[in-house]
Amino acid sequence: MSTFVIIYYKEVEKMLAVIGFIAICVWCPPLAVILIVLWILSMMFGG
Known part of the structure; x- marks a missing residue:
């Protein structure tokens, strides 16, 4: 039961x-671009 709740969450x-x-893409595209770059960097350096 608890594992299901965790997966659902x-x-x-x-x-x-x-x-x-x-x-964010709709309201502020430049912020979306910055977030994508940060996400890619965190994926590269954070594993």
Whole structure:
């Protein structure tokens, strides 16, 4: 039961992140570009 809740929470978190990111793309595209660059850098250096 608890593992299901954790998985569900992570899925909701992903959906919220996507929705938030789309909102940023609509309202402030340069900020979206900066976030993408930061995300790529964190993926490269953070593993």
